[in-house]
Amino acid sequence: MMIKKMMMALLTLALVLNCAFVTAENAEEKTYAQEHPGVMNYDGYWLSEDARTLVEIEVRLDGVEMLIYRTPGHKDFTSWEYLLTYDDSTGTLHSDNGMKSTNTVQEDGELGNSSIYEYDDGQADFSINEEGRLVWKDLKEDAGAGQAFIPIGNFQGDYACDRAHISFRWNEGHYAVDINWADSAKINNTWQYVGEYDPATRTVTAKGFYQKLTYKEDGTVDAEADFEEKEVSAVFSFDKNFNLIWKSPEGDGDGMLFENLFTPAYLFEI
Helix, strand or coil: HHHHHHHHHHHHHHHHHHHHHHHHHHHHHHHHHHHHHHHCCEEEEEECCCCCCEEEECCCCCCCCEEEECCCCCCEEEEEEEEEEEEEECEEEEEEEEECCCCCCCCCCEEECEEEEEEEEEEEECCCCCCCCCEEEEEECCCCCCCCCEEEEEECCEEEECEEEEEEEEECCEEEEEEEEECCCEEEEEHHHHEEEEECCEEEEEEEEEEEEEECCCCCCCCCCCEEEEEEEEEEECCCCCCEEEEECCCCCCCCCCEECCCCCHHCCC
């Protein structure tokens, strides 16, 4: 009887330890976003109202990274880099390790070797105000004074699927969305949309025009070939693997997953 009781006790202890191990293992597997769901309100791109400063916030598996570009599109620009923590009680981000640098962009869009680091001890707080704008409180040099940043999502850049190519460019409060899809070397389909970004659904709803054009051997449009033009609409979103999804009433993008071809050159279009 004593042996049986000892075996039962050991079995119970093993189960308890196993449950504790599984619980600990599951806790370790939680991502930063799972531990702090509110942080996802910050994820994506934010643009200042004067379009001179771009903020890129990425919620990673183990934390939050931020890059701020001032005067993107110029060969010389200033940037700030932050690693941040999220405060669940206030819904804000904070960093004690901000790094500021001045940089030069090469003709191919890549960063040159002439970056100059000014400091690496910057402190900053970030919050989202009642209007849904990002507020940057720079405690080092007040670089974010008087600015509020508009959410523009993660769409900026180029995407491809087979022979179809999609370009997203932020332009004066909207996304210009251009799609080119070549049926052959001579026949090309184009969609030109103006899209509105919705932070609540993280989608772009767009309206525009579709054209089907046929080209001659010399590259000019064949006016005698079949021509088609019509008004179109679409909704763009991302799946869980960050592939772009194109949905339209006509079913143009059905079954297609567009891979992001984003490179730094698109931030600095020289």
